[in-house]
Amino acid sequence: MKDADLKHLKVLYQELVDLREDIILQGNEIISRWSENVEDQDTLYSIQNLAYYMAFRKNDLRALQSKLQRYGLSSLGRLESRVIENLDTILVSIANILASDTSFKYPSKESFYRGQQILEKNTDCIIGPQPADRYSRIMVTLPTQAATDKYLIHSLIQNGTDVVRINCAHDDSVIWKKMIDNVKKANESLNKNCKIAMDIAGPKIRTNRLLTTLKDVKINTGDLLFLTGEQYLTDFYSIPLVVDCTVPEIVKHIKVNDPVHIDDGHIKGIVEEVKPEGVVIRITHCFRQGGVRLKCERGLNFPKLDYKTDILTEKDRADLDFVCQHADIIGISFVKDNQDIQEIQDEINTRLHPKRKNDVSLMIKIETLEIIDVLPSVILKAMTQNKICVMIARGDLAIEVGYERLSELQEEIQWICEAAHIPVIWATQVLENLVKTGIPTRAEMSDITLGSKSECIMLNKGDYLNDAVILLNDVLARFSKHQYKKDPKLRALGIAGNMWNN
Known part of the structure; x- marks a missing residue:
């Protein structure tokens, strides 16, 4: 040398x-x-x-x-x-x-290899054992029909579903119990151990009531919308469309020039004026030419709003009574800091039977701007008391941080979680076109390869959910031969061998 x-x-x-x-x-x-x-x-x-x-x-x-x-x-x-x-x-x-x-x-x-082994042990324990031919597990959000359609759940589990997710923002405990019973029957019939995850809804801000003088409640770029926190709706300031929200106390904290995103960013606006009864919003973007029909129960996001809501609503606390009896994984929405984690842990600990405390895990959903800067400390706070996993909830997260920032953040979250040896669930719009129409897009196939670096990939509900599970199972099995996390696996390439065969 x-x-x-x-x-x-x-x-x-x-x-x-x-x-x-x-x-x-x-x-x-x-x-x-x-x-x-x-x-x-x-x-x-x-x-x-x-x-x-x-x-x-x-x-x-x-x-x-x-x-x-x-x-x-x-x-x-x-x-x-x-x-x-x-x-x-x-x-x-x-x-x-x-x-x-x-x-x-x-x-x-x-x-x-101790850290890798701890991660794999935690994943086996929380999400379920690794399938024979793939690293990433598959989580599926159950539709309401899963309460009555036994074949649906049976086929989902048979085709490769490792975890079913029940979204407590929808349906009620009677429906949830029927879903859970069907999962248990399918597990017994198939000799499987499909886990049950239940997401409590959290303080999601949504449109609540609409008041309009319009015949067709469509909103378009340039239109005005009045958002109020008042109990009674009227045509404030002669604005033709008035809406209130599910967390009315936030309205008084909104400021001029604050951005407002409605319905997962399909509608975007900016606050032009602050009035005693609410705020005037000018619509700056609609995803469809000709306007978008505004409806109740559509998500509202305020990326620059400096206001902290309680992490648990009264509905959440009531739902936890049921969830703590039946869930293997409890999903927590809109976490912002360690105080939220402590409050959740306290509420869960008062409800969990002592025999179940070691069997139930927390799933922290990453979907707020605030949690990004404190994510390592939130993970440390949670993991000192509970088995935990993290869901990258890319829908609300993209709206909060912007699509440009999301592209790098989703990988940074994966790296931090791998360093903590905790499993990650890759979620939101995975194979969405296939699930809804039966035909995947090319971009969706590429998204799976990014998601395969996570311990689990989540599919949402739709008419072609079973088809999506079958395809995802196949693609993940193929990609497991090529890559583990960041590590490429250099198996022999058939394409390379063909150069000598020809």
Whole structure:
């Protein structure tokens, strides 16, 4: 080896030593906050690794990666589940190249893959055992007809569904119980263990009542809409369309120039005026030329609104009485901070039978702007008391953060969760066209490959739900041969062999 290369490697070695020391110093500050009452050794290791990963990712490491790649060393791009072990491996390898002594040692095989094994164990426990031919599990949102159509649930589970999801924003406990009974019957018949996830609705802000002088309640770009928090509706300020919402107290916190998104962003507007009774909204975008028909119970998002609603509504608390008796996974919507997690944990703990406390997991849905900046601490708060998984709820999240930011955020969330060894559920509009029309789009197929890096992919309800499960099962089985998380699997390519056969 040339003297210049030896010199470069010595400098690189010291750079990595300094980085490692800094990671441990800063990471230990976080670990000391969260590990005090943690007895489970795997959970403690996950807390440590997440803390070290966040300290590691505070740095811009792109130049360091290029230096490592030049010498055939790990580029640090796949160390999420094993931060210190990965760094130690590189340091020992450089020392061996330099033929110099080092205090670092290669981790044992067990130590090196411990984080990955904890993640797989947590996934098996929370979402269900790994199918024989694919890594990612399949979650399916049940439609109302699943309460009466036994064949539907039987076929969904038979075709590869690993978890069924019941959305408590719809139907009621009588319907939910019938769905659950049908799942249990199908499990027994098929000798399966399909898990049951139940999402409590949370403080979703929706349109409530409409008052209009229009014959056809269509809204178009340039139109005015009045949003009020008043109990009684009237034609405020002669605006032809007046609407109130399910959380009326938020209206007084809305400001001029605040953006407003309606119906998953199909309608967008901006607040032009603030009045005593509400706000005047100018519509700036409609997804369909000719206008969009505004209806009740459509989602409302205020990305810049500085107001915190209670994480649980009275309906949620009532629903939890049922959910805590029947769910394997309890989904929590619109979490914003650790205070929300604590409130949820307290409410659940008062309802769970002691025998069920180790059997029920929390599913934290990532769908607010506020949770993004505090996601690692929210994960740490939750995992010290519960088994947890994370759902990337891309619908509301896209509206809150913007579609441009979503494209990178969805991967960043996956990386952070892998560092914490907790499973991720990839959700919202997966194979939506196939589920609704029976025909997939090309973009949907590409979306599956991104989702396959997660431990579970969720399908929503639609007429062709079973077809979507069959296709998703097949594609995931194929892609599992190509990639695990960030790691490509270099199986022999038939295309490559054809060059010699021809």
